[in-house]
Structures are given as C-alpha cells and as structure tokens.
Amino acid sequence: MTSKRKNVKKRVKTQKKSRVRTGKKVHSKPKFNLMDHVLVPRHELVSDEEKARLAETYGPLDLFPKILASDPVASQIGAKPGDVIKVIRPGEEAPTYRLVVEG
Amino acid sequence: MTLASPVEKEEALPNVLNAVRFGLLSPSVIRRMGIIEIREPTAYDEGGLPIQGGVLDPRLGTTNPRVRCPTCGNLQSMCPGHFGRIELTKPVFHIGYVRRIKDILNSTCPSCGKVLLPEEERRAYIERARKFAEENPDKVVDDGLVREVKEAVKRYTKKEKTCPHCGARIEKISLEEVFKFIVKEPEPRRLWPTEVRDRLERIPNDDCLLMGFNPETSRPEWTVMTVLLVPPPTVRPSIFLETGERSEDDLTHMLGEVVKANQKLAYSIKTGAPNSVVESEWDLLQYWVAVLFRNSISGLPLATQRGTRRPLKSLFQRLEGKEGRLRKNLVGKRVDFSSRTVISPDPMLDIDEVGVPVEIAKTLTIPEYVNESNIERMKDLVLRGPDSHPGANYVRKSGGMPINLRVVQRRGLLKALAEELQIGDVVERHLMDGDNVIFNRQPSLHRLSIMGHRVKVLPGATFRLHPGVCVPYNADFDGDEMNLHAPQLTEARVEAAKLMNVKKNMLSPRTGGSIVGARQDFVTALYYLTRKDSLFTREEASIILASAGVTDLPEPAVLSPIEMWTGKQLFSELLPKDFNMVTTAKVCPDVPSCSSPESPVDGHVMIRNGQLLSGVIDDDVVGTLVKGKRTIIDLLIRDYGEEVAADFLNRALRMAAKFVTSIGVTVSLQELLLPREAEEEIEELYRVAAERVNRKAEEFRRARRRVTGQYRTKEEMIRATLEDQMLEFEMVRDLDALRSEINSVVARHLNPESNAIVMAKIGARGSLANLAQVVGTVGQQTVKRRVGFVLTSGKPKKGFKGRVLSYFRRGDMSLEAGGFVKSGYLKGLNPAEFVFHAMSSRESLIDKGRRTEDSGYFYRRVANALKDIYVEYDGTVRDSYGRVIQFRFGGDGYDPVKLFRGEPINFDKVIERHVRGVRKRVPKKRIRQVVAGYGLPERLAEMLIEARASEKEAREVCEEVKRGFEAAKVDVLTPIGIISAQSIAEPTTQMVLRTFHAPGVLTMDVTHGVERFKELVFYASTSTPTMEIRLRGEWARDREKVEEAMRRIKEVLVRDLLSEFQIDSEGFRLVMRVDPEKMRESGVEMDELASVVKAASKGIKGRVSVEGDLILVDMPDIAEREKPYQTLRSWSMRIVSKQVRGIKGIKGINAIRQETSDGGYEYYLRTRGSNLREVLRLEFVDPTRTLTNDCREITEILGIEAGRECLLRELLKVLREQGLEVDRRYVTLVVDAMTYAGKILPIALQASGVPSGFFAVMKSPLSKMAFEWVYHVALNTAMRGERNPINGPLDALIMGQTPPVGTGRVRLSWDWEKTERLLEAIKVGRSE
Secondary structure (H helix, E strand, C coil): CHHHHHHHHHHHHHHHHHHHHCCCCCCCCCCCCHHHCCCCCEEEECCHHHHHHHHHHHCCHHHCCEEECCCHHHHHCCCCCCCEEEEECCCCCCCEEEEEECC | CCCCCCCCCCCCCCCCCCEEECCCCCHHHHHHHCCEECCCCCCECCCCCECCCCCCCHHHCCCCCCCCCCCCCCCCCCCCCCCEEEEEEEEEECHHHHHHHHHHHHHECCCCCCECCCHHHHHHHHHHHHHHHHHCCCCCCCHHHHHHHHHHHHHHHHHCCECCCCCCECCCEEEECCCEEEECCCCCEEECHHHHHHHHHCCCHHHHHHCCCCCCCCCHHHHEEEEEEECCHHHCCCEECCCCCEECCHHHHHHHHHHHHHHHHHHHHHCCCCHHHHHHHHHHHHHHHHHHHCCCCCCCCCCECCCCCCECCCHHHHHCCCCCHHHHHHCCCCCCCEEEEEEEECCCCCCCEEEEEHHHHHHCEEEEECCCCCHHHHHHHHHHCCCCCCCEEEEECCCCCCEEHHHHHHCCCHHHHHHHCCCCCEEEEECCCCCEEEEECCCCCCHHHEEEEEEEEECCCCEEECHHHHHHHCCCCCCCEEEEECCCCHHHHHHHHHCCEHHHHCECCCCCCECCCCCHHHHHHHHHHHCCCCEECHHHHHHHHHHCCCCCCCCCCECCCCCEEEHHHHHHCCCCCCCCEEEECCCCCCHHHHCCCCCCCCCEEEEECCEEEECCCCHHHHCCCCCCCCCHHHHHHHHHCHHHHHHHHHHHHHHHHHHHHHHCCCCCCHHHCCCHHHHHHHHHHHHHHHHHHHHHHHHHHHHHHCCCCCCCCHHHHHHHHHHHHHHHHHHHHHHHHHHHHHHHHHHHHCCCCCHHHHHHHHCCCCCHHHHHHHHHCCEECEECCEECCCCCCCCCCCCCCCCCCCCCCCCCCCCHHHCEECCCCCCCCCHHHHHHHHHHHHHHHHHHHHHHHHHHHHHHHHHHHHCCCEECCCCCEECCCCCEEECCHHHCCECHHHHCCCCCCCHHHHHHHHCCCCCCCCCHHHHHHHHHHCCCCHHHHHHHHHCCCCHHHHHHHHHHHHHHHHHCECCCCCCHHHHHHHHHHHHHHHCCCCCCCCCCCCHHHCCCHHHHHHHHHHHCCCCCCCEEEEECHHHHCCHHHHHHHHHHHCCEEHHHHEEEEEEECCCCEEEEEECHHHHHHHCCCHHHHHHHHHHHCHHHCCEEEEECCEEEEECHHHHHCCCHHHHHHHHHHHHHCCEEECCCCCCEEEEEEEECCCCCEEEEEEEECCCHHHHHHCCCECCCCCEECCHHHHHHHHCHHHHHHHHHHHHHHHHHHCCCCCCHHHHHHHHHHHCCCCCCCCCCCCECCECCCHHHHHCCHHHHHHHCCHHHHHHHHHHHCCEEECCCHHHHHHCCCCCCCHHHHCCCCCCHHHHHHHHHHHHHHHHC
C-alpha cells in the first residue's frame, strides 16, 4: 500500500520534470476525458432497483466480474465498493456488469 | 425379473463427495490412525517372515492375495491397509515447513507467542483475519494479510528489541543447512526442534491466523513431528523377483532407516552418550524423515539405494510431475474395452464408419440385455462362441459371476448355455456392424480428435477410415495409429451415436466452417468432372453415377450426334433438387472476374434448383476449412441437416475416388520442363537482382570501413547490429521480389493445362511457389531467421570467419556464398547449395519439434485454466464456483458452429415462403428500419427490398429469421471453456516462428506468433512495447509539424548528443564532447544540456564547466569514497544516461502515412517503447485514438475494460497475422476470464513468485495440484486448512466422480409412480 503511494508520488514528480524539459510552455488545454478513448466502452452506475433486478436474474452479485474501486474509469464515475457498473461494449447487444470491489 | 449388472463392476461410489478438507495431522490423530507402533529396525526375521513391529508388520494390511489381514480380516482386494506409527525419540521438523517455521519464529514472541506488533495493531489485524475467515470459510487464510503482517513485523523488529506484550527479548533466528535454526545473539546457539515446538505451542490461535495457519485444522506446532505416520504396505508393496528374491519399495527402505535412526538415538540417550553424539544422531533422524517426504531438497544429500546409487523416490515425488500420482492416475484414467492399431484409408466406407479388423471385433465386446425381441439372436451369438465372428465372449446372469464362453465351449456346453439364456441376462457379444464406438487420434488437440463412428467389421489388421475425416483427426496414413473404444453403458452408446458421431461434428468449433470435405485427389477429380469440356457418353455417365449409387440418368445435355452428359449434370445428381448456391471457386484469380458465368476460368459457381449451372467444383466449393466462405457442405448442413450433407459427401467422394482412377492424374517430367527463353528470362532476373544486392552490400561495406573494428560504446555496437539487420532485411526483400518474379515467369511458361499446375490452382495439392522451386529457383536459405550467413558482421559466430563454407573466399558477398540456391529441384543442387539447403531444412525440422512442445504446454495451461467454465441455464458463462465470466458467451451468446458465418438460417428460403411480391414499392428506408429493429443483418434488408416485400411480409420474415438466430445460441451446459481453450491452442501448433513481413524500421522487433501469444496469456506482459500515436488536426497532416511532434516525443539522453565521452579516472572527471550536428537536429542549446548535466551531477557535488564543445564534470568527492573507480563509473553513466528532452521510454519513433476513410490522409507515429501516460498529456496528440500494445499500462491508465479490449485486440492480431481463423468469441472468453478479478490475471500459478496468478485466485487446490507445483500447493493448502469443494470437472475426476459438465451434469429421473399410473390407465383403456 505505502509503496504504491510512493510510486504515485514519484510519478507525479517525473511528470512535472518532463514538462519542464520539453522546453516549451504547455498550453492549458481541456483535460482529456478517458471515457472518450476508443478502448474505453461506456460505463454507467447501476441504480439500486436495477441492482435488485440483476441479483434476481443472475444470483448473488459477488459472483459478478469485478472492477477495482481504484480503476480510473470507476473512480471517475464515482463508484464505491458494492456498486455495480454497467458496461456497454460497442458491437455487443447485451451489456456486461462489473461489481465494484475495494482495491 | 432381476437384471444382471450392465457392466461387470458397478463402479459407483456409495456416497457423493461434496468437499475435501485439507489440514495437518496432530500427534493425537496420528496415534489414533496408526494403531501399530513400529519399533523394530529390521523387517524380517531369520526365517524370512515379517517381524511384528517391523516396517512390514503383517497387521499393517495384507498384500498377499491368499492371506487374510489380521487387523480387518479381509482378503487383499478388500483390505484397505492400516497405518502404523513411529514414536520419534526426539521431535523433528516437517521439511516442507522449515521456512515457514522460521518466519513464524521471527514474527512471534519467544515467550508469549504473540505476534510482535503493538497490541492495538495486532488486534486490528486479528479482526481483519477473523472477518476474512468468516467470509471465506473455504479458504480461511488471507494471503495478502499474512504478507502484510510479515512486513509490519519486520518494520517493528527493526526498531524494537523487546516484545510489546510481555517485554521478552526478541531474538533473530536464521536457518542454516536446511533445517538448523540458529540464534545469532548474544552468542550462536542452536535451536532444537524441542524448543521450537515449545515456542510454536505458545502461539495463540488468533496469531496463528496471522501466520497463515488455520488453527482449527493445522496448529503450527504440528509441523514439528513427535510421531510419524507409517503408510501401510499396500502403498509400498514388496516385489518378488524371478530369482525368488524380495525387493522392497523405496518407501520401505526409507522407513527402515527412520526406525534405525530412531532406535539408535534412543539407545544413545539411554546410555548417556556424549551430547555431540546424541546431536548428530538427532540430525540423522531429521535427515531421514526429511528425505522420506521429499528426496530432492537442495542442500541435503540425495538418499540413494545401496548398490545401484539410484535416488530413492519419496512421498512427494510420487505425486509430482507428468508421471506422478495426480496427473497419471487421478486426472488421467486407464480404460478397458479399447484397442489400437495402424490406420489405412478406404474411400468406399461412409465418412462416419470405421473399419475394424475381425480380430479386434472378437476381443471388444458390448453387453447386451437379453429381451423378448432379441433372445433368438442372442442365443445364436452364444452358440457361435468366442471364436467365430459375430459371437459372444461372456454371459452374465443376475447375481452370478460372468460365464466365460471359452471355458463353456471347451466343455462343449455352448448349446446348453444358449438354451438356458433368459430375459434379463447379459450377453457380452462381439463388436458388430453398426455398433457405435469412439475413435481417437492423439494428440487430442480439439473436440474433433475424438468422434463417434459406426463399426464395419472388415478383414485385415488395420483400422480403415474414410480419407474425408483425416482433417479433423489430423491423420495421414504413413504409419499413424489410432485408438478405438467400445462404450459399454447404453447412455454412453447413445452419446457416441447422437452427440459424438462424425456427422454431428462436421463443423469445426474453432471457425464454424466445415472441417470434413474433399481434399487432394478428390478435389482434382471433382474439378475435372465438372469442367466445361467434360462430356460423357451414356456408358461413362452410367458408370460414374453408379459409383455414387445413382441409378437414373438425367436428360442428356447433348442429343446428337450421340447422347452426351456434362460432368456438371452428373455432379448435380448428388444435390437436393431445391438447392441454390452462388460462390466463387478457388481457380478464380479475383472475385470480380468471376462475377458471371462467362468467367474465363469458369470460377463463378452457380447452383439453381440442384443444378450446377456454371463454375467448377474445387477446394473452395467442397474443401475443408475454407477460410471465410461457406461451402456446399456448410449450406447442406444448415438447410437440409447433417444426414443429407453426410450423404452428399459420401456419394461425392466415392464418385470422385472412382472417377480419378478412371481418368488417371499424373505429373510427367515433360510438363515441368521450361522452354529455353524462360530459362534465359530467369537468368536475366537473377543477374539483375544479384547485381543490386551486391551493390548494396558493397556500399554497406564501404560505409562500415569508416568505423573501426572495435566498438567503443554499447550504443555503437547496437547501432552496428541494427544496420546489419537492416541490410539483411533489405536483402530479403530483394530476394523475395526475385522469387516472386521467377514465380511469375514459371507460371507464364508452364502449360496451364498440366496436372501439376491445375492441382495447384484448384487447391488440391502444391502451390505455384512449390512448382517454381522445382522448375525455377529454390531461393534464399536462412538459418536463425537470418539470411546468409556471410554478412558484414561475420555471422555465425562459430565456425568459419567471413564465410560459411571453405568453398568460398573470405568476404565473398555474392548471393551464392550467402546461401542463395539458384538451381531448382528438377535440375538439382550443386554441393554448396546442397549444404545450405540441408542447414535450413534441419533448422526448420528442429523448429517444428520445439513448436509442438511449446504449443503443447500452452494448451495444457490454458485448458487447465478454463476447464471448469460452462454455460449455465440462465445463459451466463460461469466457472465451477458460480462466478460469472461472461453474461452472454462471446457477448452475444451465439455458437459459432450454429451461426454459419452470420446466417444461421437460409434467408432466401424464408423470403420465398413469406413474400408474394407487391406491386407498390414499400420505401426502402422502411424495410431497413424493420430489419434493424429486429437487430438483423443489413443483407436481409437488401434481399427483402429485392424481393419487393410488403412491410407485413418483412416483419414475418424477420420474425422467422430472428427465431433462426435464437436457435443458434450455445446449448446450455456446453463446456465452453474447454472448447475455447482448444480453439485458441490448437492453431498455435500451426504458428510459424518467422514472419518476414514489411521489414520496417520498428516493426521488426515486435514480438510475434507463439512468443507473443505466450507472453500475453502467461504473463500478461509485453516484451516489446510500441505505441501508435495519433495526432490532432493540422499536426496529423503537415509533414513539418509531424517532424516536430516526433522531436518532442522521442527520448533524448545526454549521450545521444555527444560524439564521445571519456571517464578520467585520475582526475575524477567526466569529459563529454558534444556533437554540434546532433545538437542542431534535436534543437537543444548548450546551456540547456549543461543545466541537465548540472542537475544530474548534483548528488555527487560535481562541478560542471563548459569549454568549447566539451562539457567537463569534476567529481573530487569520489576520491574519498570506498570504491572510487566503480563509483566514478556509475556516476558517469548516470550522467550520460540522463534524459534531456522528450518522453521517457520512447526509444525510437517514425511516422507512417495512412489514407483515411474519407479519402484524405494522415500521419501517425509508431514508437519503440511506450509511455502512455505522458504521451496522452501532449497537446498535439489525439488522446482518444492513441494506443499502446502494453495491456497492463492500458489497464492502469484507462481501466480494466480498456485493458480487456487491448488484450483481445492483441490476441486477435496475432491470429490474424498468422492467417489462422478463430472465432473471436473464444478469444473473448479467454480475455474475460483473465480480467474477471478487475485486474489482468496472467494464466499462471504465481506472478513474480507470489501466488497471485489466475490459478491462485480462481482455482481449487486440487485443480492447482493437477496443474503444477504439487508440493508447494499441497503444503500451503494443508497449512491453511482449506476446504476444496468438489465442483469442477478436475476435482470430480480426481475424486472418481462424474465431471459435472455437459451430459455429466444432468441425471435421468424417472417417476415410477407416474409410469405405473400411466400403465394402469392404458390397461384400463384397453379393457374398455
């Protein structure tokens, strides 16, 4: 845990440095929204009613595929452990669900 | 009526096992289990009888079939064996746990046994551990927590020297010579097992959990043994040699040694021997006990057999490896009723038949119940006895022993027995025509390696098999052998007939296309038969049709002067009368040229109402595993069912086999001779190419001469090798071009009507490239993926210098000397060419061997990982723990085998049924909307518009087509995991290691093929990361901007700007000479460079000065250091490796121009090295389309779903590059399984040494053991007291139960009461 935090710190540091080193002022530009990336499918938080419905059709939610609460996309949409995220992959009719877990 | 048992031994377990609990045995349990104490060091007395209390005490169970066991009173077959015990004089360690014991001793207090953490922290950890244990009753121990505690204790003990609970002094304990615990302070002291055990006993149950032990099943002190359990002789039987001597099992030997050492130690203690003697004897006892468990511990001498010095096999070695108990006996089972012999072809059989030699048919039997309708037949069979073919070998009556007919026959009582036969008896009759058996060829790489066949008993000694099923089995007839199994139970026989039969398996699950069909000569025959110029007289036509079983001639196509039939007509006789199809044949050079029946090569295949109107029949029309196209067989299966398709195939192939022998297809020498001018043309091409290559090599050599022989820096050497490789790639490109030019010359000059060319064109056998090698030029030979071996750098390193053969001069750069074989096979190779060719051939042979090994392991790993994944009743794909791997298989739930490349139902037929065709046109948009509304393919909409369907009709059609799609969903309980594993692993056998494609600057060092597959699946890593950077707006089009982007992205290090640098070890300074040209190129100013150097040398207080183009760094401080020269060097390297500009990790970059779909173009950048996070930040980069091939990086930055997509794309890319067709749904399953846990789990037991791979997270202990690392898994599992539920197929198999997948998961249940009521009702009905 702590070593991870350290890594993050280190990373932040190097980022700052590399910015300085490009020798040019970085334009302030709108932050890139990772949800727009071609590899990232649509993620949506599932309402409580739907969660209940899912549990009814598919059984216990803790058997669902997982997504870590620290996952960049999960944290961006504000998911907390215990939530379910609906993932709509392009080209797939039926959505997939992932249960948010700690980590 | 009483029935005999259908099989001889009903091998059903009395109980069903739900779970297995692992744990350690406590001394009291051992004493209860091991009733007999073993104390005698010798096994036998003088008379040669086992001694009471010896390691072979008769009370341990009988191994003699005629002696009753004194303990349980059973004969050998029923006596399970009884454990004994050795009371150890002094306790010893269980050798598998010594490291763990060390960790515990160092983490707990020597006096109070609590974990060495402040009470508060300890409580918190215990709380978490308890919570985990409560939530995971099967697993109990939280690995992550145990690791955390270990780290925390380490940190604590670094600072504190006393126990936070009782204040006792903490000792640091180390482990030496495998099992010797030493306390270093204050003075070295040995910690003997007695003391260790005392300390372990003091550990409270709560703290055990933090140490990784489940106190309920496994107390830590039980790892120090005071009693040793002795396995019964049933597991270590004595062997009697021919000489009458006894030979003992290795375990018996070792147990004997343990007893001996134990007695000796007891004696020494009793007699008060000096301490040193007692201690060394104690260690000896420890040694023998350790070796008994595992005789391959590094640091301990191997225990060997006296005399032969063969290492003894210990308990754990019995379990481990391919030949170990788990893989050999528990997961792999041996069977009866099987046979094996050589296979040979017989095209006159049906494709689902197998010819069985009479000899085998008389040995394999099938139990048949005698009933009212077969009693006479059964009597006949019994009467014929065991020796004449349709006979019988045994008869079983209810309750009785099986009656051996051979014995009965000898006594002349067959007739009497036959007469006695009554309903309910079982006759074990010979295999007969029509019986359903299972046929298999190893390696069983996919489902189709084991299929059901119908028996055809034939004379001869080989299994006969239709050549059409060679492809699924991957069989040929050069001596291949196959196995045949005769299923005994009715259920099994029904499954063999209804599920496993060849007819039900004509489609490859991997691609969804047909895998049985015509090949080789059958294709040739059908091609010649259906050519435009094939005309047959009445007699010929009759013979051809008769061979296919057709007895009616159609109307002749030509009436006068004589009646003639076209081959197309004859072929059409085999097709259903309403069959329609349009496709292109393989002969067709490109699709547009074959769009009409007028195509010059007759490549437009059109079948209308069962008549082949145009086009020839060749590999693409009736072949096997045709890529991306539906063949006749596919369509017949879809529209008419397997029976019709199989019948068509049987008849077509039989017809082809007869026809090809009647016309005779051969290759003559004459048709392979090239005319004079062709040879001259080739000669000229060769001359030009040789000149070009030589010129390049010469230029290169001249350029290279400037560089001195020795490389001063690593960079220089790397650059030089890179240049070498570039030259080589260029040469390959030139030579490849030469070869394709020669190919075209050959193709132009050979007679296109010659059989060899025809066969190549129709896909029957051979290729134009093959032919060009025969008549033209064999081409460049390569070794180790490099051309010629005499290149500039003088490779290979071993052997001659500057040349490959002493036949050539040193430094000869000509093509011949570089391994180019100019001659063709027809002309023959000269000696030098022959050697080159042999080298290359040998390499490819070795390659092949390595590849099969690699892909075999790949298969094992992936299959073990996915074995328990199946389709649940709710349509989800789950593993045996019920985890949802996919909500719908492959995202849509379709079974590739039922999908027929996107059209599971014949659209034409459906439209025909529903659409009348209206006068008034319905708007096209409307129809398209309707079709899209149903989620059906656009092609259907176009077809409906064409058919002028009304909206209502369109809806009807859509309804029916939709139902067709619904029916194409995967069957419930399909073991889809295994099928997926097979579908991706089977093609790896076909992957080629070398892929010489587009030798660009960067693509060449990207990993491909099996290697890439392996790293993705086994490690989820990328050894050669590369990015695809997309640019924004103007940046993507303006060449200058692109250049600037590249400059800003590529990593520039200090050393990249230097022409040279020197480390002055006397003055302790670093001298760097700046290269002005490089500075200009990268746009770095001297000041900037100097400041970077300054920053880099800050840590050593270096003084930086600039003198002209020199940068000097003085580091006087270093002189004071311990190792001054080393330090100087490492600091210097650190300085020159400092980054000046660009993005870290991007080692190379180039721009690629790409046409965009809207007709424009854009540049994108490809890099060597990857740093997604930084690149996405750049303002000129289009972050939404920028990619890397490192899926872990993607997961970290873009999340698990993006990581999944990356993994999927990368796997599909490999398959695409290798030209292997695999349905993407299977790949998605692998990817979804790997990303189930929210991070990418590599398919491995452990990742970086810690158990955290796919297996560790997702699998039961038993299935882990069945995979790898039995020893470690078993020890860990026992320690944690894990519970192993028997859910998955592997667990079930190990426990001897039916694997719960597919038909093994369903039971027939029969409502007897209801049946009786029904029967009653029928009776009543009848009487009324």
